[in-house]
Amino acid sequence: MLLRNSIWNMAGAALPAITALATVPLLISALGVEGYGIVTLIAAVIGYFAVLDVNFSAGAIKFLAESHTAKDRERFAETFWFGAMFYGALGLLGATIIYFSAELFLLRFFEVSPSAREQTVTAFKIAAAGFLLTQVQNYLLVVPQALQRYDRSAQSEAFFGIFVNIASVVVAMAGGGIVGVTLVRISISSMNVLYLTWLIRQFDLHLAFRFPSKTTRNSLVSFSAYAYLSKIASTLHEHGDKLIVGALAGPVAVTFYSVPATLASRILGLTYRLSSVIYPSASSLAASERIDELRPMYLSAMRYVTYINLIALGMIVLAGDEFLQRWVGESFLEKGYPVLVLMTLALLVDSFTNIPSLVNDALGHPKVTGKFALARGLIGIGLVYIGTATAGIMGAAVAHLLASILMTACFLLFVHGRTVPISFSDAWRDGFGRSVMVGFFILAVLLPVKWLFLDGLLGTVAIVSTAVVALGIAGFMFIVSVDQRTALLSMFRRLGV
Structure with missing residues (x-):
């Protein structure tokens, strides 16, 4: 389901x-x-x-x-x-x-x-x-x-x-x-x-x-008040950096910064929709006191969604320069493509917190999620200001990545074993860690091939096709569970594939 x-x-x-x-x-x-x-x-x-x-x-x-x-x-x-x-x-x-x-x-x-x-x-x-x-x-x-x-x-x-x-x-x-x-x-x-x-x-x-009733009103108001912190943080994250870049580096810099940043956020934003369905499921399990059923659902969701996000990252990095050139012009390559890569990495790291945040809220701890989200927004804005003042839009993009790494690590280490009833070591070993290692290994092999040997539209199509096949095979072998792999193989045999 x-x-x-x-x-x-x-x-x-x-x-x-x-x-x-x-x-x-x-x-x-x-x-x-x-x-x-x-x-x-x-x-x-x-x-x-x-x-x-x-x-x-x-x-x-x-x-x-x-x-x-x-x-x-x-x-x-x-x-x-x-x-x-x-x-x-x-x-x-x-x-x-x-x-x-x-x-x-x-x-x-x-x-x-x-x-x-x-x-x-x-x-x-x-x-x-x-x-x-x-x-x-x-x-x-x-x-x-x-x-x-x-x-x-x-x-x-x-x-x-x-x-x-x-x-x-x-x-x-x-x-x-x-x-x-x-x-x-x-x-x-x-x-x-x-x-x-x-x-x-x-x-x-x-x-x-x-x-x-008063009980219902108080429960909803209390929960939503903390959830509102996350909304404020997302507003800071989405709009604050552009205001800072505009104030410190000017409107031209905003264009070179916002176009690739928007492209990355739109693509990874779609994959968030894959994560959000766990929220009502976890809420239902909590209400019926079936927390033991949450563990396999949580680990599988983290593993699969992280791997899908890594595939999206790979496609952006491998094809982003060619897409920017054809979408908004060659002038965006020199300044826009590095920003695209850095912002995509930052959004990928942020995405590691999606499922833990949703489960954390479903189990009744929105205060934790809200406070961390607000801290992420404020720290990110501070670092973006320093980065932009120091190195322009590249500094802003690097600042986003640093804030993402710092706050994601703190959040994951804090909630696992506390508000999320799964240890961090289990989440890394059986959840997102396996996806990170497999995905980054394949991309680390393919990126030098692209940058050193391939160029132009045909080269981009070739490297992207290779990445899709390699990531697909690796996902089937190392990310998909044994039971699901067996079921898929059985289905392929019935179809005569």
């Missing part, structure tokens, strides 16, 4: 992302450079208002999963309605602020041509409703996830994510402009909310309204 949920969860994010990438040139052509920029900026401003969210969804998934496992329908309903009331109120608050501050945002932050001002204000006000719908939509998605029905949540994300991108292009090409595109996106969000409401009713959860 865990593997199936992981694949569904990643597909739910990957398919809309691919569609969005493919439709960007069409939207730019239909809306014009300024029009597309306005739509993007409106979406960014709406997205930043999500900082109002204190991460209630994390607590909701945990307590919904626990209540469902314990067949406690009363607590399940109380948890659901508390979250629904919170996100409804949050959405209304944010939508009101956005609507009435539309002209202020336009005058202060947007530099648009006079002919586009009225349309921009109108689109911004319409988008205020989108904030409300997005909050409700994102909360409703946690219900199938808490029930470990990632197939249904991913189907919703994939269908409506693809639909909204294609519909935006159709409306833009029909002359709808930025107002038309904004309206169609709001309309599809409304349809998504209606679909999710129908879907939840199909689960037969007996969700008659129940005002949450």
Whole structure:
């Protein structure tokens, strides 16, 4: 089930992302450079208002999963309605602020041509409703996830994510402009909310309204308050470094820094979706006091996800220079490619904490995760400032890597054997350590071949193909468990392979 949920969860994010990438040139052509920029900026401003969210969804998934496992329908309903009331109120608050501050945002932050001002204000006000719908939509998605029905949540994300991108292009090409595109996106969000409401009713959860008890309120608020620290830390990690680079090295340096950094984070961000499905599973095991079943799940998940991340790292390092050259131009090679490699390594090291953090939270210790995440954000920002002041964007990238190594090591050593009931030595030996050693060995052999002998598109294709085959064979031999390897071989024989 865990593997199936992981694949569904990643597909739910990957398919809309691919569609969005493919439709960007069409939207730019239909809306014009300024029009597309306005739509993007409106979406960014709406997205930043999500900082109002204190991460209630994390607590909701945990307590919904626990209540469902314990067949406690009363607590399940109380948890659901508390979250629904919170996100409804949050959405209304944010939508009101956005609507009435539309002209202020336009005058202060947007530099648009006079002919586009009225349309921009109108689109911004319409988008205020989108904030409300997005909050409700994102909360409703946690219900199938808490029930470990990632197939249904991913189907919703994939269908409506693809639909909204294609519909935006159709409306833009029909002359709808930025107002038309904004309206169609709001309309599809409304349809998504209606679909999710129908879907939840199909689960037969007996969700008659129940005002949450004091115990339920306190549990959710306490858990989410610490989970919010992680959200603040991720905001620092995602945006703070760019502000520092811009302040110390200028906007040109930001471009050379942010483009490769964004590429690396998007690719490894997709693999995080493979990890996150362990959260409701671990919550359910904790609720039913089956902690002994957590150990094999935890070690397998760490081993497989780490190896998949290493494969992603290998592809970025081996093909990153060629991709940057063809995507954004040859000028990015000298400065952008080293940043890409260093940032990918930093994100890889950070990813070692994903599954331990999720399990740590599922077992009721969000305080530990939140404090370490906040420390990671603050230390990272401090080191990035020093690195940028000393060596520009290369210094910033090195600082990220150093912060990742330091805080990841501290976190893993602290939680294992304490809040996560598995020793660090076991996690290294039977979990992520094996994947690290096998993956890095293969990449260490292939990298000199690329850098010393191969060049150009054909050389990149050859080395990437070799890496895929080598990593695949090594994964089958050393990462896949004996039982799963036997089952795979048996399946291949039946298929006549």
